[in-house]
Amino acid sequence: MTHIVMKFGGSSLADTQKIKEVARLIIERKKETKNVVVVVSAMGKTTNQLIEMANEISLLPNKREMDVLLASGEQVSISLLSMALHSLDQESISLTGWQAGIKTYGNSMKQRIKDIDTSRISQEHQRGKIVIVAGFQGYDEDDNISTLGRGGSDTSAVALAVALNCPCEIYTDVDGIYTADPRIVKNAKVISRISYEECMEMASLGAKVIEARAVDLGSRFGIPIKIALNTGQGQGTIIEKGKKDMLEENVINNVSVLDNVVLFNVNNFGKEPRQVLKLFEYFANNDINIDVISQNFNDDISFTSKKEDLEDVKTVISKFTDHKYQYKDDVIKVSVIGNGMRYQSGVAAKVYEVFTNEDVKFYQVSTSEISISYIVDQCNKEKIVTALAKTFDLEKGDHHEY
Amino acid sequence: MTHIVMKFGGSSLADTQKIKEVARLIIERKKETKNVVVVVSAMGKTTNQLIEMANEISLLPNKREMDVLLASGEQVSISLLSMALHSLDQESISLTGWQAGIKTYGNSMKQRIKDIDTSRISQEHQRGKIVIVAGFQGYDEDDNISTLGRGGSDTSAVALAVALNCPCEIYTDVDGIYTADPRIVKNAKVISRISYEECMEMASLGAKVIEARAVDLGSRFGIPIKIALNTGQGQGTIIEKGKKDMLEENVINNVSVLDNVVLFNVNNFGKEPRQVLKLFEYFANNDINIDVISQNFNDDISFTSKKEDLEDVKTVISKFTDHKYQYKDDVIKVSVIGNGMRYQSGVAAKVYEVFTNEDVKFYQVSTSEISISYIVDQCNKEKIVTALAKTFDLEKGDHHEY
Numbered sequence: 001m002t003h004i005v006m007k008f009g010g011s012s013l014a015d016t017q018k019i020k021e022v023a024r025l026i027i028e029r030k031k032e033t034k035n036v037v038v039v040v041s042a043m044g045k046t047t048n049q050l051i052e053m054a055n056e057i058s059l060l061p062n063k064r065e066m067d068v069l070l071a072s073g074e075q076v077s078i079s080l081l082s083m084a085l086h087s088l089d090q091e092s093i094s095l096t097g098w099q100a101g102i103k104t105y106g107n108s109m110k111q112r113i114k115d116i117d118t119s120r121i122s123q124e125h126q127r128g129k130i131v132i133v134a135g136f137q138g139y140d141e142d143d144n145i146s147t148l149g150r151g152g153s154d155t156s157a158v159a160l161a162v163a164l165n166c167p168c169e170i171y172t173d174v175d176g177i178y179t180a181d182p183r184i185v186k187n188a189k190v191i192s193r194i195s196y197e198e199c200m201e202m203a204s205l206g207a208k209v210i211e212a213r214a215v216d217l218g219s220r221f222g223i224p225i226k227i228a229l230n231t232g233q234g235q236g237t238i239i240e241k242g243k244k245d246m247l248e249e250n251v252i253n254n255v256s257v258l259d260n261v262v263l264f265n266v267n268n269f270g271k272e273p274r275q276v277l278k279l280f281e282y283f284a285n286n287d288i289n290i291d292v293i294s295q296n297f298n299d300d301i302s303f304t305s306k307k308e309d310l311e312d313v314k315t316v317i318s319k320f321t322d323h324k325y326q327y328k329d330d331v332i333k334v335s336v337i338g339n340g341m342r343y344q345s346g347v348a349a350k351v352y353e354v355f356t357n358e359d360v361k362f363y364q365v366s367t368s369e370i371s372i373s374y375i376v377d378q379c380n381k382e383k384i385v386t387a388l389a390k391t392f393d394l395e396k397g398d399h400h401e402y
Numbered sequence: 403m404t405h406i407v408m409k410f411g412g413s414s415l416a417d418t419q420k421i422k423e424v425a426r427l428i429i430e431r432k433k434e435t436k437n438v439v440v441v442v443s444a445m446g447k448t449t450n451q452l453i454e455m456a457n458e459i460s461l462l463p464n465k466r467e468m469d470v471l472l473a474s475g476e477q478v479s480i481s482l483l484s485m486a487l488h489s490l491d492q493e494s495i496s497l498t499g500w501q502a503g504i505k506t507y508g509n510s511m512k513q514r515i516k517d518i519d520t521s522r523i524s525q526e527h528q529r530g531k532i533v534i535v536a537g538f539q540g541y542d543e544d545d546n547i548s549t550l551g552r553g554g555s556d557t558s559a560v561a562l563a564v565a566l567n568c569p570c571e572i573y574t575d576v577d578g579i580y581t582a583d584p585r586i587v588k589n590a591k592v593i594s595r596i597s598y599e600e601c602m603e604m605a606s607l608g609a610k611v612i613e614a615r616a617v618d619l620g621s622r623f624g625i626p627i628k629i630a631l632n633t634g635q636g637q638g639t640i641i642e643k644g645k646k647d648m649l650e651e652n653v654i655n656n657v658s659v660l661d662n663v664v665l666f667n668v669n670n671f672g673k674e675p676r677q678v679l680k681l682f683e684y685f686a687n688n689d690i691n692i693d694v695i696s697q698n699f700n701d702d703i704s705f706t707s708k709k710e711d712l713e714d715v716k717t718v719i720s721k722f723t724d725h726k727y728q729y730k731d732d733v734i735k736v737s738v739i740g741n742g743m744r745y746q747s748g749v750a751a752k753v754y755e756v757f758t759n760e761d762v763k764f765y766q767v768s769t770s771e772i773s774i775s776y777i778v779d780q781c782n783k784e785k786i787v788t789a790l791a792k793t794f795d796l797e798k799g800d801h802h803e804y
Contacts, residue, residue: 016458050478056418057482058489065488068496069481072474076452079471080459086467087460094470098500099545120545143501143522 003166004029007039007135007157011173012230013077014044016084023084025171025232026130030090035125037164039135039157040081042073063108067137067147070109071097074134074153082132092130095120098145100131102138102156110149113138113156116163133160151211158214162221169236170210175229176237177202177209179394180255184385187395191253192235195242195339198253201371205256205335215239242339251340251347252392255385258333260307263292263363263375266317266325270299279320288312292333292366292375302364304333304375331363332381335373336388348372354391360384405568406431409441409537409559413575414632415479416446418486425486427573427634428532432492437527439566441537441559442483444475465510469539469549472511473499476536476555484534494532497522499547502533504540504558512551515540515558518565535562553613560616564623571638572612577631578639579604579611581796582657586787589797593655594637597644597741600655603773607658607737617641644741653742653749654794657787660735662709665694665765665777668719668727672701681722690714694735694768694777704766706735706777733765734783737775738790750774756793762786 006029013019030036041047050069054061061069078094085092097104101117124131135153140146148155154170161168176190177199196219203212209227218225218239228236269276283290290313293303305313307329317325341347351372355362360383364375376384389395408431415421432438443449452471456463463471480496487494499506503519526533537555542548550557556572563570578592579601598621605614611629620627620641630638671678685692692715695705707715709731719727743749753774757764762785766777778786791797 016455019459053418053478053482054485057421057485060489061485062488065481065484065496068477068484068498072477072481075470075474075477076455079467079474080455082467082470083456083459083463086464087462094467096470096547099547145498145501 001033001166003035003037003164004033005037005039005157005161005164005166005168007153007168007170008041008230009153009170009172010041010044010046012171013040013081016080019043019077019080020084022171022230023081023088023090025230026085027088027090028232030130035164036130037121037160038081038130038132039153039160040074040077040132041135041153042070043077043080046073046076064144067108067111068145070147071134071137071145074136078132078134085130085132090130091128092132093124094132094134095124096134097137097156098139098143100133100160102133102159104138104140104146104148109147111138111140111146113148113159116159118160118163121160121164151213154211154214155217158217158223158225161223161225162217167224167226168218169226169228171228171230172209173230174209174227175234176227177239177254179253180385180389181257184257184382185255185389185395188389189394189396190235191237193238193240194253196239197242197370198337198339199239201335201337201368202254202256205258205333205337205371205373210239242342251344252336252338252394253340254337255388255392255394256335256337257381257385258335259378261304261331261333261375262307262310262313262327262329263304263331264302264313264317264325264327266301266321267323268299269301269321269323269325270295272321275320276301279316282316282320283313286312286316288316292364292373294364294366304331304364328363330378331375332378333373333375334381334384334388335371336392337371338392339370341370341372350391351388354387355384358383358387403435403568405437405439405566406435407439407441407559407563407566407568407570409555409570409572410443410632411555411574412443412446412448414573415442415483418482421445421479421482422486424573424632425483425490425492427632428487429490429492430634432532437566438532439523439562440483440532440534441555441562442476442479442534443537443555444472445479445482448475448478466546469510469513470547472549473536473539473547476538480534480536487532487534492532493530494534495526496534496536497526498536499539499558500541500545502535502562504535504561506540506542506548506550511549513540513542513548515550515561518561520562520565523562523566553615556613556616557619560619560625560627563625563627564619569626569628570620571628571630572616573630573632574611575632576611576629577636578629579641579656581655582787582791583659586659586784587657587791587797590791591796591798592637593639595640595642596655598641599644599772600739600741601641603737603739603770604656604658607660607735607739607773607775612641644744653746654738654740654796655742656739657790657794657796658737658739659783659787660737661780663706663733663735663777664709664712664715664729664731665706665733666704666715666719666727666729668703668723669725670701671703671723671725672697674723677722678703681718684718684722685715688714688718690718694766694775696766696768706733706766730765732780733777734780735775735777736783736786736790737773738794739773740794741772743772743774752793753790756789757786760785760789
């Protein structure tokens with residue numbers, strides 16, 4: 001392999017001691033790969049501190065200037081990491097977004113990458129240097145400094161891997177993507193290989209390990225993305241193209257939980273479909289996330305929201321209808337996710353069997369091509385997640401382990 | 403006047419509250435001048451904090467990366483100041499060194515400005531915006547981020563004033579250049595006009611108000627530089643070309659004091675001129691500053707150094723000669739400075755009279771075209787400085803006040 005992109009997030013670079021440890025890991029990796037690009041985020045809480053200062057200045061800070069402000073955070077970490085490599089006698093050079101040729105377009109604070117001119121990176125590689133690139137940032141066609149918004153550094157890393165046509169390694173403080181939350185399922189194991197689609201589904205169903213936007217980019221260009229521990233230990237998880245030949249793989253790869261869900265039920269509201277449409281349009285336009293919508297034979301309309309939006313949702317419902325409504329604010333969403341569901345049937349039945357055996361009631365169900373989600377009482381979380389993990393071979397020591 | 407450059411240092415931008423105050427001052431100034439460029443340093447102690455982190459990483463941090471690291475400091479202050487202007491409904495835009503077209507050359511951490519391409523600045527002025535430029539930084543011919551070293555922000559400001567052919571205003575926490583240290587001379591007054599040469603002489607003789615490098619640049623291009631209080635109050639001091647017609651101006655403009663001086667006397671060393679030369683060459687090559695050198699009729703060689711170099715100087719003397727030496731480490735250098743000395747004689751005699759009247763002994767004298775410096779006992783500081791200020795009309799209420 002001639003090229004590799006390694007990415008380190010803010011918690012891996014929280015202080016100068018951690019930066020030195022990351023430098024040592026990079027040097028180990030460089031022994032196996034000729035040309036190394038390292039993408040970094042801002043150190044620890046830097047970004048939050050910068051945002052705090054901006055808010056002291058203005059309640060609505062100018063967005064073009066927010067880009068300039070936030071981009072300074074990665075400039076600090078690229079230079080410190082490059083110094084750490086130099087102090088270990090490893091030639092390296094730091095490049096900001098504009099120096100690395102990361103061209104962007106779109107609105108301030110959430111720009112998208114248009115193109116990457118890798119000539120400077122290649123030049124520095126030819127000189128034997130490790131190239132440290134500031135993640136999360138680039139520059140627009142008018143030479144303004146831009147930032148990529150949420151998940152920007154992961155996206156920078158994958159985009160550079162696309163431009164250099166090489167694998168991407170995302171280092172973080174967990175040793176990979178787990179089959180289930182290890183705090184709930186003690187024996188949960190690291191998934192060694194997972195498809196882009198499953199990973200994106202997990203991100204949207206509550207188990208965030210990497211930004212869906214970065215996975216989507218990797219998916220479109222077929223760039224394998226590895227999630228690995230920032231100490232270099234363990235095998236990690238490789239996110240790649242899903243394979244049809246699933247004989248040796250699990251049908252279900254993961255059980256995810258989304259906490260703090262509220263389930264609403266508006267009586268007979270389904271009789272006024274135009275009002276229902278207006279209600280959901282209003283939610284969408286006001287960034288209130290509504291999920292798992294269903295209508296029963298009484299024409300009741302049910303849907304879920306995040307608990308933090310509870311008061312807003314109540315106000316909005318009263319705005320659009322006089323029908324009575326009830327809500328439960330002690331529920332969660334449990335999802336089973338697996339690319340294998342595309343090719344194997346019977347998963348829903350198997351899950352239903354688990355719910356029955358465990359005597360756990362569910363209020364709502366929704367499905368996608370590779371997932372099924374259930375709304376259940378908060379108090380049943382541990383019981384049902386553990387049972388599902390056992391049923392679908394998601395624990396260590398199971399015969400499906402790689 | 404169509405253009406003006408305003409410069410604010412780190413202490414004027416120490417927190418977000420101060421940044422908002424600076425923004426208000428800039429808006430007042432903009433009412434009088436169409437095109438405003440503001441040059442800023444990093445906030446308060448930022449630069450020191452960044453250096454501290456670098457030293458945690460490495461005892462000898464890579465200098466190219468130090469430039470990248472330190473340049474992030476001004477990037478924070480330009481963006482916050484521009485946000486503050488926006489929040490007061492004033493259009494503005496921040497530009498880093500490379501965005502502002504500040505091209506540099508030379509060694510990392512002490513680059514020199516080669517040229518400024520002001521096209522982006524002019525473009526933004528045409529759009530009615532105040533342009534906020536990061537001081538202290540630029541970019542070299544290979545698109546690396548560079549910094550200008552000590553006094554870099556003052557230099558950036560004057561260089562931009564040169565490029566735009568307009569006056570430069572340096573805002574600081576004193577209301578101008580004083581005739582003497584107000585802590586010693588209670589009635590010391592602000593000098594309204596002073597020549598570049600006097601100002602540079604003052605900088606080198608202990609009274610630092612602005613970096614000599616910036617004054618030198620202003621001098622070469624005839625750019626008037628105003629030193630003013632960062633609240634906008636007071637008249638400030640204008641540094642400009644010295645005039646021959648000094649009839650209405652003071653012969654002496656300033657009494658400066660350099661504390662913590664050590665006076666050395668090496669017996670009979672003057673008989674070995676080649677060794678003396680070697681000694682002084684060694685001091686120069688090792689960044690040990692030696693000053694006020696003299697030789698008496700006993701061939702004793704006397705010179706002064708900074709107290710912080712005392713031990714080093716003792717070691718070096720012993721290295722080059724076996725002659726006995728004495729030193730006094732409780733002396734100071736008192737200097738009178740005035741462009742008028744070029745055109746009026748009798749200043750030395752007048753000063754001698756003051757020393758005699760006050761019964762203050764001096765050990766050494768040195769002169770330049772526009773200054774005379776005396777080495778005296780530390781304990782006589784207040785007495786002699788006060789008397790000199792009185793004699794040369796450097797107090798408030800004197801008839802020479804402007």
